[in-house]
C-alpha cells in the first residue's frame with residue numbers, strides 16, 4: 001500500500017488500563033485512587049502514541065470513554081495526538097470515514113466473564129447485558145460496530161487476558177492484542193510492571209498499521225435484533241428484578257442509546 005497519511009482513532013476506557021483492577025479505582029471520581037488510575041491510563045496512551053507515530057501514523061485522535069467520558073488529565077497528554085473529552089457527545093466523536101483504523105485501549109471483558117477484571121457491559125451497577133442477533137456482546141463489539149458501520153476496522157485492543165480473548169473471538173486473529181494484566185476474578189488480577197506493559201503497548205502499536213488491510217470492519221446482519229437485560233431497583237435488593245428490552249434496529253448509531 002502506498003498510503004502514507006495514516007489516520008488512527010483511539011477509543012479509551014479505564015478498566016483495562018495497566019495497574020487498574022478494582023472498582024474503587026474507577027467509580028469514585030473524588031478518590032485519589034481514581035486520579036492515580038487515570039494517570040495509569042494516560043501512561044498507556046502515551047506508549048500507544050509513541051508506537052503509532054514510529055509506525056508512521058500522521059494523525060491520531062484519542063477519545064475519552066470511561067463513565068461520562070471526561071477523565072483525561074491535560075498535563076499528561078502525550079504530544080502527537082489530539083484528545084476528545086467531556087460531555088455530551090458521541091462515544092466515537094470525530095470518527096469518520098477518513099480514518100484507517102481504530103484502537104480500543106484499556107478495554108474490559110463483557111459482563112459475566114469469570115476471569116474478566118472489572119467485567120461489565122456499559123453499567124457495572126445495573127449489571128447490564130446485551131445481545132445482538134442472539135450473540136451476547138460487550139463493549140468491544142459495540143465500539144467495533146460503530147467503526148465497522150463507517151467501514152473502519154479495529155486493528156488493536158489492549159486490556160486483560162479475557163479482553164484480548166474476547167477481541168480475537170469477535171474481531172478475528174489479525175487484530176493485535178496487548179495484555180495489560182491477567183484476570184483472576186472480577187477484582188483480582190496478576191499485574192505486570194507498568195514499564196513492561198507500556199513496552200508491550202509500544203511494540204504492539206508499531207505493528208498496528210501493518211495489519212489494517214488484514215482486519216475486517218465489524219458488521220452485523222441488518223436489522224440487528226437487540227436485547228438488553230438489567231437489574232431494576234438495585235437500591236432495594238428485595239424488590240430487584242431482571243428487566244428485559246428488545247428491539248429491531250437498523251441505524252447502528254442507535255445501538256448505544258438502546
Ligand SMILES: [Zn+2]
Nearest residue numbers: 013014066067
Ligand atoms: Zn469504563
